[in-house]
Amino acid sequence: MNPPRRWLLKAASVAALFAAFPASAQPYPSRPVTMIVPASAGGPTDAIARVMSERMTANLGGTVLVDNVAGAAGSIGVGKVARSAPDGYTLGIGQWSHYVLNGATYALQYDLLADFAPVALIVTGPLLIVSRKDLPANNLSELVAWLKANPDKATAGTGGIGTPGHISGIFFQRMTGTSFQFVPYRGTAPALRDLLAGQIDIMLDQASNVLPQLNAGAIKGFAVTAKERLASAPQVPTVAEAGLPDLLVSVWHGLWAPKGTPTDIIAKLNAAVVKSLGEAATKEKLAALGQDIPPADQLTPQALGAWQKAEIEKWWPIVKEAGIKAE
Structure with a gap:
C-alpha cells in the first residue's frame, strides 16, 4: 500500500529543512580543528603550539591538530590561514615575526590586520x-x-x-x-x-x-x-x-582565525585558550620554555588586535629605516 500523499509531502519538507541547514544543527567543533604553525617542527613556536593544542583539545571539546607549514619566514603558513574558510576549523598560531615583522620585509598577499580575526594573546617571551x-x-x-x-x-x-x-x-x-x-x-x-x-x-x-x-x-x-x-x-x-632600560623586546605568540569567523566561535576558542593558560600544568610547561602568560585583561581578542596594531606601528618604521628586505 502506497503512503498517503500528505505524508510524503510532510517528509519531503522535513528533509528539505535539514538539507538547508546542515551545519547549524552541529555544535562547534564537530570535527578536528587545525592549528597552523608557520615554522618547522622543533622550534619555539612549534613547542608552544604543542602545549596549547593538547590543552585546547581537552578544553574546547574537540581535537586540535598541529600542522607545520614552514617557508618564507612563516609567510606561507600565515597565508594559508588567511585563505582558509572562516568556520573555526583552521587557526593560525604565530609570533611577533610572523604577524608583525613580515609585513615590513615581504610583499605579502594578505593584510596582517584586515585578513585575520584575533583570538587571544598566548605568551610573551623575551x-x-x-x-x-x-x-x-x-x-x-x-x-x-x-x-x-x-x-x-x-x-x-x-x-x-x-x-x-x-x-x-x-x-x-x-x-x-x-x-x-x-x-x-x-x-x-x-x-x-x-x-x-x-x-x-x-x-x-x-x-x-x-x-x-x-x-x-x-x-x-x-x-x-x-x-x-x-x-x-x-x-x-x-x-x-x-644599563639599557629601553631595550625591551618580546617575541610574543598569539592565535588568529581567518577574517569573518563567527564571533560565537571566536568566543569559544578564546575561552578554551584562557582556561588552558590558567592550568598549573600549562603554566609549568610554558615557563620551562621561558614564556610568560599575560594578565587576564590582555587575553581578550580585542587586546590581541590592539597589541598587534601597536607593534606594527612601533617596528615597521625601524625595519624600513634599516632597509631590510627579504631575499
Missing part, C-alpha cells in the same frame, strides 16, 4: 643577549665597550633576514651606537651551534632556544630583554639592571 663562552666581556656594559672597540668585526648570528634576532640586533645597535656584522642562518638552531663552537660572537635569541646551553655554562648571558628576570634563568639581569 630575548636573551648571549655570547660565545670565551668572549672577553662579563656584563652588558663590557660587551658594549668591546663591540665599540671592534667596530664591524664582531659577528651576530640570526635565524635569517628580518627574523626577531635580526631586528632586535638592529635595535640593539641603534641604542648602543655599536656596529657589527649579521650572519643569517636557516634558523636559530644552526646559529646556536656556531656560537657554541666559537664561530660567531653573539646572538639575541629566544630564551627557549638558548636556556639549556646558558644554564649549562656553555655560553655567556648578559641580559634579558624584559622588565623582570626569567624564573628559568634568575642569574641573568634585566636590560634595566644591565
Whole structure:
C-alpha cells in the first residue's frame, strides 16, 4: 500500500529543512580543528603550539591538530590561514615575526590586520643577549665597550633576514651606537651551534632556544630583554639592571582565525585558550620554555588586535629605516 500523499509531502519538507541547514544543527567543533604553525617542527613556536593544542583539545571539546607549514619566514603558513574558510576549523598560531615583522620585509598577499580575526594573546617571551663562552666581556656594559672597540668585526648570528634576532640586533645597535656584522642562518638552531663552537660572537635569541646551553655554562648571558628576570634563568639581569632600560623586546605568540569567523566561535576558542593558560600544568610547561602568560585583561581578542596594531606601528618604521628586505 502506497503512503498517503500528505505524508510524503510532510517528509519531503522535513528533509528539505535539514538539507538547508546542515551545519547549524552541529555544535562547534564537530570535527578536528587545525592549528597552523608557520615554522618547522622543533622550534619555539612549534613547542608552544604543542602545549596549547593538547590543552585546547581537552578544553574546547574537540581535537586540535598541529600542522607545520614552514617557508618564507612563516609567510606561507600565515597565508594559508588567511585563505582558509572562516568556520573555526583552521587557526593560525604565530609570533611577533610572523604577524608583525613580515609585513615590513615581504610583499605579502594578505593584510596582517584586515585578513585575520584575533583570538587571544598566548605568551610573551623575551630575548636573551648571549655570547660565545670565551668572549672577553662579563656584563652588558663590557660587551658594549668591546663591540665599540671592534667596530664591524664582531659577528651576530640570526635565524635569517628580518627574523626577531635580526631586528632586535638592529635595535640593539641603534641604542648602543655599536656596529657589527649579521650572519643569517636557516634558523636559530644552526646559529646556536656556531656560537657554541666559537664561530660567531653573539646572538639575541629566544630564551627557549638558548636556556639549556646558558644554564649549562656553555655560553655567556648578559641580559634579558624584559622588565623582570626569567624564573628559568634568575642569574641573568634585566636590560634595566644591565644599563639599557629601553631595550625591551618580546617575541610574543598569539592565535588568529581567518577574517569573518563567527564571533560565537571566536568566543569559544578564546575561552578554551584562557582556561588552558590558567592550568598549573600549562603554566609549568610554558615557563620551562621561558614564556610568560599575560594578565587576564590582555587575553581578550580585542587586546590581541590592539597589541598587534601597536607593534606594527612601533617596528615597521625601524625595519624600513634599516632597509631590510627579504631575499
